[in-house]
Amino acid sequence: MKLSKYFLPTLREAPQDADNVSVKLMFRAGMIRKLASGIYEWLPLGLRVLQKVENIVRSELNRVDGQEVRLPVIQPKELWMETGRWQIYGKELLRLTDRKDSEFCFAPTAEEVITNMVRRDVSSYRQLPILLYQFGLKFRDEIRPRYGVMRSREFLMKDAYSFHASDEDAQKWYGILYSAYEKIFTRCGLTFKPVEADSGPIGGNHSHEFMVIADTGEAEIALCPGCGYAANTEKAEVSEQPARQADPSKLQPVKEVPTPGLYTVEDVAKFLKMNPKQFIKTLFFLADGEPVMALVRGDHELNENKLRRVIGAANLEKAPQHIYEAIAGCPAGFAGPVGIKERYVPGKDTRPLKTVIADNALKNVFNGVSGANKNDTHATGINLGRDYNPDSFADIHVAAAGDLCPKCAKPFGFTRGIEVGQTFKLGTKYSKSLKCNFLDEHQKEMPMVMGCYGIGVTRTVAAAIEQGHDEWGIIWPPAIAPFEFSLISIESEDKAVAEASAAICSAIQAEGMEALWDDRDERPGVKFKDADLIGLPWRVVVSSKTLKDGECEFKRRAEKTALRWKLDEVPAKLKELKAEIK
RNA sequence: CGGGGCGUGGCUCAGCUGGUAGAGCGCUCGCUUCGGGUGCGAGAGAUCGUGGGUUCAAAUCCCACCGCCCCGACCA
Numbered sequence: 001m002k003l004s005k006y007f008l009p010t011l012r013e014a015p016q017d018a019d020n021v022s023v024k025l026m027f028r029a030g031m032i033r034k035l036a037s038g039i040y041e042w043l044p045l046g047l048r049v050l051q052k053v054e055n056i057v058r059s060e061l062n063r064v065d066g067q068e069v070r071l072p073v074i075q076p077k078e079l080w081m082e083t084g085r086w087q088i089y090g091k092e093l094l095r096l097t098d099r100k101d102s103e104f105c106f107a108p109t110a111e112e113v114i115t116n117m118v119r120r121d122v123s124s125y126r127q128l129p130i131l132l133y134q135f136g137l138k139f140r141d142e143i144r145p146r147y148g149v150m151r152s153r154e155f156l157m158k159d160a161y162s163f164h165a166s167d168e169d170a171q172k173w174y175g176i177l178y179s180a181y182e183k184i185f186t187r188c189g190l191t192f193k194p195v196e197a198d199s200g201p202i203g204g205n206h207s208h209e210f211m212v213i214a215d216t217g218e219a220e221i222a223l224c225p226g227c228g229y230a231a232n233t234e235k236a237e238v239s240e241q242p243a244r245q246a247d248p249s250k251l252q253p254v255k256e257v258p259t260p261g262l263y264t265v266e267d268v269a270k271f272l273k274m275n276p277k278q279f280i281k282t283l284f285f286l287a288d289g290e291p292v293m294a295l296v297r298g299d300h301e302l303n304e305n306k307l308r309r310v311i312g313a314a315n316l317e318k319a320p321q322h323i324y325e326a327i328a329g330c331p332a333g334f335a336g337p338v339g340i341k342e343r344y345v346p347g348k349d350t351r352p353l354k355t356v357i358a359d360n361a362l363k364n365v366f367n368g369v370s371g372a373n374k375n376d377t378h379a380t381g382i383n384l385g386r387d388y389n390p391d392s393f394a395d396i397h398v399a400a401a402g403d404l405c406p407k408c409a410k411p412f413g414f415t416r417g418i419e420v421g422q423t424f425k426l427g428t429k430y431s432k433s434l435k436c437n438f439l440d441e442h443q444k445e446m447p448m449v450m451g452c453y454g455i456g457v458t459r460t461v462a463a464a465i466e467q468g469h470d471e472w473g474i475i476w477p478p479a480i481a482p483f484e485f486s487l488i489s490i491e492s493e494d495k496a497v498a499e500a501s502a503a504i505c506s507a508i509q510a511e512g513m514e515a516l517w518d519d520r521d522e523r524p525g526v527k528f529k530d531a532d533l534i535g536l537p538w539r540v541v542v543s544s545k546t547l548k549d550g551e552c553e554f555k556r557r558a559e560k561t562a563l564r565w566k567l568d569e570v571p572a573k574l575k576e577l578k579a580e581i582k
Numbered sequence: 583c584g585g586g587g588c589g590u591g592g593c594u595c596a597g598c599u600g601g602u603a604g605a606g607c608g609c610u611c612g613c614u615u616c617g618g619g620u621g622c623g624a625g626a627g628a629u630c631g632u633g634g635g636u637u638c639a640a641a642u643c644c645c646a647c648c649g650c651c652c653c654g655a656c657c658a
Binding site: 009011012013014015017019027036037090091092093111140142143144146189196198234305318344419422457489490491515524525526527529530541543545553 | 583587590593594595607608615616617618619620649650651653654655656657658
């Protein structure tokens, strides 16, 4: 491809609203442009990368007998009503109305549609298992889109769904897809880690996220250096710390202290000159409408997923301010566990506390600090057993520094990652609600067992850049680079240079690879800067300077030094490079 | 939804104590230069986010709306 005719508008400076490295580089390298908040255009260079990733995904899924389909992006409300997600999904689901006032949504995912398709035309165990997948635009109306195409509203996702006659078969296929995912991301040249993930309120019972390791990732991963356990901190279980015995002589009495206007743990800790680990954080939730109190250590963050699971609630939301007032008799920042159940006044606009659940870590907090259930007041010297008694203890905090691995009790290490794929074992959640049944060999009607597997294709591209760049620009892994070569002609109007360049370009094509040939009438500096920015893996420079020795110059994007190639050994060198792409 | 910030050529930004719009980059043309964003000259390109108001006069002051960004809440 001749650069002089290629639609590749590079920029010296990134737009002001580009908020992380990969978007800045994608803008500057002419891969994407923004049309609206969270909505992007993909220019030719960007699309080529997207297609490279797509092809790798496609080939690995086809290898495990996946069959590609294409599903509608506009989906009727009725199907979403059948699974109940029309109500559950909330504002993230973009809803549309047609001229006849029929309601639709723009697909955020496709479980409903695919399950509907399968239930219509698959009815026998003889037709199972089946693995269907598609590449499709998805739209999720994120509250706050950010980081360019890493968290956009419209994005390209590969979604795959498998249907099975038995749970064992679904489990076996989960493993097959898991391995396929490992191959896919390995082939893309990414450093990644599959981690255990929470399947969320509408997911199934088993899930992994594939994380591209990057400091800028939004997800935090807990890793055990001992046994290799790895999980999203939102999912990671923690072992209980060994219990310590309180020294009875050191136990203080409960004492109230005024803390006017200070309601965060951080502020109160600073004010009282105490460690946040001494604090008992008090939070109220509504679990299916019933008020619930959760206690975690001051330096810990409550994990709503864990809490929901412990309570066994379908729906869990933070309690509004008036619930705090009604139960604790004070604003949110001053509620505490001491005597909390006795404070409830019947007739207020809420029911009494259903249960009080404390995090395991609180067993080792002595002389704790918490709200005194009185405005502008905290209490110190709070001790478990003597001053408060939770109904139960559980692991309900987000795994953090100092926590121990659930498998081998070694302290966790932490790293950050970008979630580029997720696998779910769905079970029969959707097949039951959508009545996607089959007849087994005993003529018994059974719901199919399902799995679903997603890859954020657009996000994978951004993640690759996040992982591969330097101060000058992108450094593509060869397998997903938009072109393999930057071919730079210095003084492209020079006849000998033009001819030699054309010959090398053909030689590259002859190997089934492609070059982006910078034939523009530009100064060398401009061409080198653009080449570094675009970041193709290999660069060949043709100039009269080297041509007079019968040579051209070769340089890898990731390396500093350039080599000389004899013109007649170019085809052989290209063959060697081609072998590297695998 | 709460708090903060910003909307001026394609991009980055100046002008904002009111007087009818500027720079750099990019683009076009000419010359120059040719191994790390050459130099010079000439040019094209802007309803100053939208609507209303104040005023002889509004990019500039006031009001409303829209859009965008950041922090948080939210979400899996």
